[in-house]
Amino acid sequence: MRISILGVTGSIGGSTLDVVEQLGGRERFDVEAVTGHGNIARLAAQAVSSGAKIAVTSNPDCYAELKSALAGTGIEAAAGREALCDAAERPVDWVMAAIVGIAGLEPTLRAARSGATIALANKECLVSAGSLFQAAIAQAGGTLLPVDSEHNAIFQVLERDQDHAVERIILTASGGPFRTWTRERMAGASVAEAAGHPRWSMGQKISIDSASLFNKGLEMIEAEHLFGAPGRALEVVVHPQSVIHSMVGYSDGSVLAQLGSPDMRTAIGYALSFPRRPNLDVERLDFAKLSRLDFEAPDETRFPALRLAGQAIAAGGLSGAILNGAKEAALEAFIAGRCGFLDMASVVERVMEEMGAPPATSLDAVFAADIEARGRAAIHLARLAA
Ligand SMILES: NC(=O)C1=CN([C@@H]2O[C@H](COP(=O)(O)OP(=O)(O)OC[C@H]3O[C@@H](n4cnc5c(N)ncnc54)[C@H](OP(=O)(O)O)[C@@H]3O)[C@@H](O)[C@H]2O)C=CC1
Ligand SMILES: CC(=O)[C@@H](O)[C@H](O)COP(=O)(O)O
Numbered sequence: 001m002r003i004s005i006l007g008v009t010g011s012i013g014g015s016t017l018d019v020v021e022q023l024g025g026r027e028r029f030d031v032e033a034v035t036g037h038g039n040i041a042r043l044a045a046q047a048v049s050s051g052a053k054i055a056v057t058s059n060p061d062c063y064a065e066l067k068s069a070l071a072g073t074g075i076e077a078a079a080g081r082e083a084l085c086d087a088a089e090r091p092v093d094w095v096m097a098a099i100v101g102i103a104g105l106e107p108t109l110r111a112a113r114s115g116a117t118i119a120l121a122n123k124e125c126l127v128s129a130g131s132l133f134q135a136a137i138a139q140a141g142g143t144l145l146p147v148d149s150e151h152n153a154i155f156q157v158l159e160r161d162q163d164h165a166v167e168r169i170i171l172t173a174s175g176g177p178f179r180t181w182t183r184e185r186m187a188g189a190s191v192a193e194a195a196g197h198p199r200w201s202m203g204q205k206i207s208i209d210s211a212s213l214f215n216k217g218l219e220m221i222e223a224e225h226l227f228g229a230p231g232r233a234l235e236v237v238v239h240p241q242s243v244i245h246s247m248v249g250y251s252d253g254s255v256l257a258q259l260g261s262p263d264m265r266t267a268i269g270y271a272l273s274f275p276r277r278p279n280l281d282v283e284r285l286d287f288a289k290l291s292r293l294d295f296e297a298p299d300e301t302r303f304p305a306l307r308l309a310g311q312a313i314a315a316g317g318l319s320g321a322i323l324n325g326a327k328e329a330a331l332e333a334f335i336a337g338r339c340g341f342l343d344m345a346s347v348v349e350r351v352m353e354e355m356g357a358p359p360a361t362s363l364d365a366v367f368a369a370d371i372e373a374r375g376r377a378a379i380h381l382a383r384l385a386a
């Protein structure tokens, strides 16, 4: 099986290589392309260990470093956005889309257009480009397999011939590190506190998004695109143990859930082996040790991200791209110390109010909305800093 891994140097990328190794390594998989951005030493090491044909950094300034790190290995080195997109569309059977943020949309689209099966960790593709992205996959005759743990869980428990009977899609949320914090305390939260996820080990940006519940907001939009249907409810419930990864409620009152340890290798392995379940060395649940599973309603006053995502779903069009673009700009500002934790949601809300929900007529319109949302967010962030 020929595969490529976009974002190999990240948390999902590393777990993907581990799963590839567990499921047979080079005897079963031919790794074509691996890509990263700034972590060149890791990119080169992963390219060598996986036997990739080409390693690409999207950062053109890192070309010389990558070239020299790969000297004598026979692995091709390339750099820049266009090289990344070219590598993404090299013919393979399966592509892991694990670049963080909207930066992943264009290369994942290029991979989708090549007809490969897309294992989608990058939720921003669906949040920002939704049906246009799904149409690109359908047009190429490809398959989309959700890797985000909630969506992978729902995909696992959706009974294929019972579509008519699905009443509820129930996303679980850990509640993040600030689940029990007051709003006043959250206002002064540091980047390290926000990035300290209580259950999952993930990249910095998604970890902070979990703390603000923007991650769950993005996942609501992602779920609406993947599983939404008229009359079907989309719910979020806080479940601090992160053992139930999400649930589906049916018309006979049954609720089916997928449970597991908080380890993304299960979702990645499922997408790599689909439709057969693989044998994976991940920690098994010990129910006696767990002893209890808790649930609570999310607090939309302390976490406005859920309300904003609900508004984006209701408004449709480019609202997902606008929400995500403003959120990415605000998140970068928070990480750089240019705004407070709670400012992120207020900046996103203002940008959404200003831009409304223009129709999503093309991918160019998606990219333009993303750029405009970032620009508007920058203006609000500058006002906050003044
Ligand atoms: N981590 C997790 O458990 C989960 C992650 N996801 C989603 O998967 C995606 C990846 O998350 P995660 O692995 O945590 O993120 P990481 O931050 O750990 O990794 C991000 C990857 O993207 C690369 N990258 C960063 N900026 C750019 C850019 N401008 N252009 C191209 N590549 C870039 C990074 O390269 P480098 O490191 O070399 O700079 C790295 O390979 C996100 O969309 C996230 O929401 C979804 C569910 C769970
Ligand atoms: C592992 C995964 O899929 C993350 O998106 C995770 O769900 C984050 O946890 P939160 O529920 O805290 O957002």
Ligand SMILES: [Mn+2]
Pocket: 148, 149, 150, 219
């Ligand atoms: Mn998730």
